[in-house]
Amino acid sequence: MTDWIAVEKQYYMFCARRQPVVLVRGQGTRVWDVNGKEYLDFTAGWAVNNLGHCHPAVVKAVQEQVATLIQTSNQFYTIPQLQLARLLVEASGLSKVFFCNSGAEAIEGAIKLARKYGKVRKNGAYEIITAQGAFHGRTLTAVTATGNPHYSEPFIPLTPGFVQVPFNDLEALKRATTERTVAVLLEPVQGEGGVIPAHPNYLKGVRDWCDRNDLLLILDEVQTGMGRLGTVFGFQYYGVQPDILALAKGLGGGVPIGAFLCNERCNLFQPGDHGSTFGGNPLACAAGYATLKTLLEERIYETSARMGQRLKSALEQVKARHEEAIKEVRGVGLLLAVEFYHPIAPQVVSACNDEGVLLNPVRPTAIRFMPPLTLTPEEVDEGVARFERGLVRVLKEK
Ligand SMILES: Cc1ncc(COP(=O)(O)O)c(C=O)c1O
Structure with missing residues (x-):
């Protein structure tokens, strides 16, 4: 199988530190990589795929x-x-x-x-x-x-x-x-x-x-x-x-x-x-x-407000379980961030890749959540569960 990450290294200008994930397909809130692994995409192409992938x-x-x-x-x-x-x-x-x-x-x-x-x-x-x-x-x-x-x-x-x-x-x-x-x-x-x-x-x-x-x-x-x-x-x-x-x-x-x-x-x-x-x-x-x-x-912006509240309160609950690591949950609608006390965002994002949720380390101390606005309540809960599993892995390693 072609090593696409090596191809990038050889031919593409080094302007981005990418996650080691080669995506080939998307549908709604989910994307799949070249190995067939499924992810919940809470990056949405950097707040682009507001209606989900391939609406x-x-x-x-x-x-x-x-x-x-x-x-x-x-x-x-x-x-x-x-x-x-x-x-x-x-x-x-x-x-x-x-x-x-x-x-x-x-x-x-x-x-x-x-x-x-x-x-x-x-x-x-x-x-x-x-x-x-x-x-x-x-x-x-x-x-x-x-x-x-x-x-x-x-x-x-x-x-x-x-x-x-x-x-x-x-x-x-x-x-x-x-x-x-x-x-x-x-x-x-x-x-x-x-x-x-x-x-x-x-x-x-x-x-x-x-x-x-x-x-x-x-x-x-x-x-x-x-x-x-x-x-x-x-x-x-x-x-x-x-x-x-x-x-x-x-x-x-x-x-x-x-x-x-x-x-x-x-x-x-x-x-x-x-x-x-x-x-x-x-x-x-x-x-x-x-x-x-x-x-x-379809008034999808209203769904965004509702799902944003659900995501924010689920993240607040994660914060309550990990007070030592999470300083703040902030944002509006479905543009949210979790702020850590320490610069662990890149490690947490990488552990979350393994757990099957894609996130954006917007700062060394902060992770940005910007999923498609069309995501379901179950996807909110599943995404947060996968995030928490990734976070726990990083906290255990420390
Ligand atoms: C607020 C804001 N303005 C402008 C831009 C630039 O947009 P583009 O990358 O499409 O040129 C971005 C990209 O992230 C942005 O977030």
Whole structure:
């Protein structure tokens, strides 16, 4: 049998420390590796497979579209793009959308739009305030917005015009605001930062500050959107409307697609300002349309809220049985984390692979839980049981 891990080592750039698991198939909450071993997938392709792996509605839409029309460029109109645009705009209460291919690209577009707003409406203001601990993607400007030297330091010089302030600190954000400031860019829950939810009053306070100072509020919902927090978009959970919204991950049911939306106030792009060869192609948009339609019609975001509560309380029970190891269980909806006192997350994740549950060691001291939103109560319980078995193995070895 081919040693795929050796093939990766020989041919693929070393950008990720992967788990030694070669996945070949997925269905719902479960995936299978090349040896036929089954796992509960509580990583969901990094919060992408919100409807589960290979959801029948997505598979059908992709199969039909792939045999009909895959790609045309935006020189022409295509129907799946416009069907998805209408549904997304109506569901979000925003005014216009642009489709791209990834989260980082959605953030890039959002930043360009904010800069255009500064140029046209705010005397050339261009600075964007972002939060420490944020993650906005891997393009040069997105790593600059992320503001973590770990991601950006090797690539200096970076894009100018970004200022970082501590997350959940409204006063710091106010102090950082100058006449150069055009926008504030935040995640409702910092995902890669370790699953750190915004305080509800913080986001409301930021919205109010933006309104009073003619700043745009850009919400990065690449990870929190599409039902993950128990509402269709995370901003609905927080009761705060953004001016610009970035989406990707769960939008395509597993197929790559990103989007950014804006309200009428900053709907300022004109022909030539922005574009994308693949952005909004019929194949990705057909997948996105099937995904969003299913999410809305079957109210899957409500399941996410219910299963999120069940998962959180099951993890709280694990914490109660292992008080010496687990410091905190936190998060919103089905974006949760277990924080340990010690940096044991990588070992626990590796033991959990053996036990048959896939998890993400988001920090050395924290494991992130982001399963498909469609998981059943039994899968929640089974996943937590497998996690606890993995944890116990690591604690015994210590
Ligand atoms: C909040 C957030 N923004 C942006 C990105 C970048 O998305 P992508 O990897 O699709 O470029 C991510 C990826 O994890 C993310 O979590």
